[in-house]
Amino acid sequence: MPSFTTSLVSISLALFGSVSAQSPHYCPLLGPVYPPPTNLSNDPTFATAIQDITSVLDDATNNGSLSETSISVQIFDASDAAPLLNFAYTADNINTTLGVSTVDQDTVFRVGSVSKLWTMVLLLIEEGLWPFQESVARFVPELHEAASKLQWDPRRRRDGINHLDWGEVSIRELASHMAGVARDYGVLDLAGMSSQMEQLGFPALAPSEIPPCGNPDPCSREQFFNGLLQSHPIVPTSSTPVYSNAAFQILAYALETMTGQSYEVLLQRDIITPLGLNGTYYKTPNISLGVVPNDSGEYWWNFDLGDEGPAGGIFSSTRDMATLGQAILGSSLFPKSITRRWMKPVTHTSSLDYSVGAPWEIVSFGDERPIDIYSKAGDIGAYSSIIALSPDHNVGFTVLAAGADGHAKVALAADLISAKLIPGLEESAKDQATARFEGTYAASNGTNSSIEITTDDGPGLLVTSWINNGTNMIQSMMTLGHAQDPSTFSIRLYPTGLESPGQISFRALMPPTLSTFGNGPFTSSCITWVVVDGQVYGNVGIDEFVFNVDEMGIVNSILPRVLRTTLSKT
Structure with a gap:
């Protein structure tokens, strides 16, 4: 039996895995693609x-x-x-x-x-x-009484056209x-201009049908409920x-x-x-x-x-x-x-x-x-x-x-x-995110580990290079996602809205970057939200990234958390 993670990957491939390259369709999550601009x-x-x-x-x-x-x-x-x-x-x-x-x-x-x-x-x-x-009837006595009366009157209770059950509101x-x-x-009821209405073909109203308030004098609470409940x-x-x-x-x-x-x-x-x-x-x-x-x-x-x-x-x-x-x-x-x-x-x-x-x-x-x-x-x-x-x-x-x-x-x-x-x-x-996050981040311990981040015509922060101990992690992510064509694959980081003192959280989306998914809503809708955190390694999502910032909000390092490492901005 395939694992749930494998199923998520299969869903992703089924929905993202065909067609031509015209203008890309990136399918970011609902919400901002960059942190909100400041100053x-x-x-x-x-x-x-x-x-x-x-x-x-x-x-x-x-x-x-x-x-x-x-x-x-x-x-x-x-x-x-x-x-x-x-x-x-x-x-x-x-x-x-x-x-x-x-x-x-x-x-x-x-x-x-x-x-x-x-x-x-x-x-x-x-x-x-x-x-x-x-139920609003819990807090408004007039509506509680109306709801109680309706429950004891089967004929009116079945008459949904004429009677509202306030107990369910x-x-x-x-x-x-x-x-x-x-x-x-009452407010601006056209009964206030009855002569004009009759000239337009409407019937004359009986006195009991004319609201006693609302035009021009406002209704009292008693008048309001007496009329509204009818x-x-x-x-x-x-x-x-x-x-x-x-x-x-x-x-x-x-x-x-x-x-x-x-x-x-x-x-x-x-x-x-x-x-x-x-x-x-x-x-x-x-x-x-x-x-x-x-x-x-x-x-x-x-x-x-x-x-x-x-x-x-x-x-x-x-x-x-x-x-x-x-x-x-x-x-x-x-x-x-x-x-x-x-x-x-x-x-x-x-x-x-x-x-x-x-x-x-x-x-x-x-x-x-x-x-x-x-x-x-x-x-x-x-x-x-x-x-x-x-x-x-x-x-x-x-x-x-x-x-x-x-x-x-x-x-x-x-x-x-x-x-x-x-x-x-x-x-x-976007401009502020570029100035703040763009650059090369590298390990300070001498290992061949680095990541390069920029922005382009698409949304979010784009990972253009990612090496861990000499391994090309973009290629590794393509392998995990069963992606074949590098030109249709991208790793883009989006803010999650989660923050800690000195840290800002992002998640990566890595679907193939394709222009057309299908002709109807079942095939053309964005379902990237389904695959977030879909693959984890040691209980950490492969898509989880955290930026470290100083007290002025300046970015100084990035944590690809699945790799258990910190890469400093160079």
Whole structure:
């Protein structure tokens, strides 16, 4: 019977072992192919990207599609308090009597549904991830009562079209829009414009069918649940993502039960005060702090969401949004293990490059490998916003906007920024990795042992020569991998994210470098993740490498750990 290791090699050969050499397909692991770039504010490669971003934003605001929208943009690095870019544009069509006359990084905007991100951060600070699998009915009495009544009514329990079983709705499903619950109750219900609706052919509503709140007055908790529990389910739980504001109102109620504190108190205590935020508010601040579009800006500034505030009611500035983004990337508010588990997709959408988290909207860039950007966008009337984080680079950006058609304008700005930012970050990471790791490493004990590392057009650190006691280890690795053609074989090192004091961990991937695997997903998908640590010698993976660094982070040696040796940089 073949060993498991042999089976892994066979799988690798079956999937990597044919076809021609056009542009190589390297199949790195998910995640960064170089350590995240640092000191970007002084990086000449990245400075070019910032100049390009500034130029495209100048063109879009002065002459293009963003010219009628006031925006504030900040690009930030998790390890640098100073912003990498501040950009602000003040449109002509604003009310300077009520609000600011010039937009800057401290101008306050409504951030709409980006409030959901603040709500999730509060939940993680207070409770961590343990509640995710719990039924929300455990923490919300109104839902517990509804779930209990459903269990005692077999007819309604079988009626899945009209009745939602709240006992099966988890905190995680609410947080990731997978609960199948109604989008809202009362807020902006079209019953508020019944005469226009009747002219469009809709029937007149009986008084009992018209929500008593939400337009314009916010619903009380009692009114909210009385209406929501009569709303029809949208889809079964955990079947497909369907956006819901009501889900985050319920999450806030659950959080208040867990903590015994109001949402407003938690926001101030857990985020605003520790991060030193001066431009973030839960209750409507003085309008003089904000930018107010002439078209309905005052109305939307003062629009009261009541208890739906945790879903869309927060006010903030780009300075404060960037500070929150830095805290998330740097895990300064909760442990890194929680950050890693949280910043993962929960479900696909029907777009292959767009997934959903809790509450992340995750977009993927790149052809050779996916670069996932964890974002959250929001809209409320005349105000739109987005925050976007790249964990691969420890960098993010935020865009706040005020004006007509804000969602489309913010999405355009995010596209314009990303098109320059992501390639710039990739290039900076590669340049810094080249300067830091490239070179020849050799044994100091007189044995014929050395390794040469560089970078090329492919990803990761490339091993171009590797000798151990006179033996060509690249050829040895080809023999172990049953590879025949040296031109299709490479050893590339990728960072694992594991670090110890004075050490950085990498793993090598050694599949044949081939251009085409097959025509369908079973044959064309990258499965390099299956073969990592697939061959071990004395309980050490042949693919494990560790770099030693000094207190300044300068690389001085490498350990190919399977060889039980240290090679010093020459």
